[in-house]
Amino acid sequence: MLTGLIIACEDVAGGAGLRAELPVAGQTVLEQQARLLIEAGAERIIAIAERLPQGLAAASARLRRDGIVIEILRRVDEVAQRLRPDDRLLVMGDGVVTDTGAAERLLEAAPPAILTIPDAPDTRAWELIDASARWAGLLLVDGELVRRTARMLGDWDLQSTLLRNAVQAGAERVPLEPGPLLAQVADPAAALATEQAISQAAVRRPTGLLDRWVFDPIARALAPRAMAAMIDPAWLRGGASALLMLAALSFIGGWRWPGLVLAMLSGPVDVLGRQLGALTMRLRKDHRRWMQLRYGAASAALLALGWNLRDFGWGTLVLAAATLGGMTALLEHQRWIGKPTRRPGWLAEPDLLIWLFAPFAAFGWWPTGLAAQAALAFASLLAVQRLTRRQS
Template structure:
């Protein structure tokens, strides 16, 4: 059954006044900076990635930063709406879908969103009661609520129909507990490592970002050979630092394109090694931009802008090969590398191991070493054979 989501976004951060009528986004937990966005925008993207067909943000007041966040989310194809009271939520919420509730200020690893979404309602994400979970809401003598709750329409609307002034977040949690909701227990290591946290200050959000963003997503890869074993670990270290300083992935991609273009010019001027080093750095910039997109919960970028740095690197390889032997010797290699690049980025490599994928980064490093020890022309010939072998392995090892 599909589900919608409601994200609570009206609590003040630690040490700030609790009056939400001022319209100052700086007093809200939802306005804290995280992963290049406000925290509430990051939570919306997490819920959408987990499968939420529509997301509601429960706010006390509508601010300009929140309105701009709604515009960005809508532009990315996420159905999101603001609700300011229970009456609006009752009117807007779908009657035939489960509802995922996300706690105000909760930063939770994506794997837990997926685990909750895979369960039938009603289900709670909880943690054992301990000193490490003291900031979480206690639900009984054994567990504390870890910030996620999936409820059925009956339980949701039965709770929303209650009269009086009450906290929807905590009342709904208690109603789920009383209804005997299933519990998914978060390991204590997840709490200690910041994979599940409730933040109420910018300093706390920064600490969680440092602990969580550098690790999140290490198990996935769209790279091959040198990209996977050399450049990707560097990108994993660089990306969290750039994200915390609000560096956009788009600027990084444009910088990668500029580096590749300069490298191609250097190769034309008979500086092949320097040019290829710039091309390798260009690919590193592109991989780092991919990582920034992953951490910011954006979908994979396979558009022309993401492929442009690789296209310029391939042109650079043609230039390097042509400088060594004016007969477009590098063109067949560039065409084969283009096929491998598209297969990697479109996830059509099957179960082939990263070391067997002869990508542009691998070819560039291979040509640098060949130029130093044997010359460009032998390197082009050997690299072409390696690229043929890589394409052949992708074809022959692909499952029927």
């Protein structure tokens, strides 16, 4: 079993509070570390903190709401009591912020193993372990080494002592290749710089023409402010689905344009939520759940619009159902057969179908807009079938 161990004892340089409480990318350092450990495969997470300030307690509560349980312990011997000698521990140094690439690189080795960076003028802030290498903030050890360290620790620093014991035990040196984000957050200025680095490294790939040229630039412009305000991505993902449900109610109530505007707004709100979710390392299962909810809400809005337009004839409801059938077939084909290696930007997706409707609605051609949506859905299905057949 892989256990994540977070060191959260150091105070902020020149200020009050712990490094683990500093805000980075819309969450605390502790939350960022915990999410990384879960993404890396940790089955449980332990944090050692000599005191439990309000910021750390609040961070733990937010993680728990997201289904991540973290034990915060005060003493090293309490950590040792919870470990078996053969347990694997992925240790994250105090205030260390990185990404899954660094963790996965270290997990390829057998414990004990140390992630290292070269000794150079720009790495002097990292702890020196020999004449040519410095510790990169991640350490892979077994439970026995932690228990042995706990027995000898006394008043010594856990992080440095555990590192020295790993070195003395002949730990493998795993050099960190260029690429993964690596930062040491010791003060608010370092936290801000790390947040900017995370933003630049992001993350989310646009899925189509509308996403690439409209939604993604909006999300990238708003993401820094949303992170500074520590907005939970779940509020945005849920809000996007709520806008679609309000659109469905508007269509049922006979308010076509208000419903269409609400549906169009749901796209950029959802993309901003996805951007924040990627930056803050929200779990992939959350993304699937939100996508399923939003697809369901979009389907309800489309059927409600088809029902609203029945004064043009019941064929509008048939067109709405045809679009849903084409999109369902497209999604199931990609799920079971596979996605094309190169995805054309014009392929149908909920937001593109919604925004495609706007120019037709502007001229009062509401049924024609439904027909255009159905045509795009089936054209996309045929294109994906052809492209995946060529790959096989």
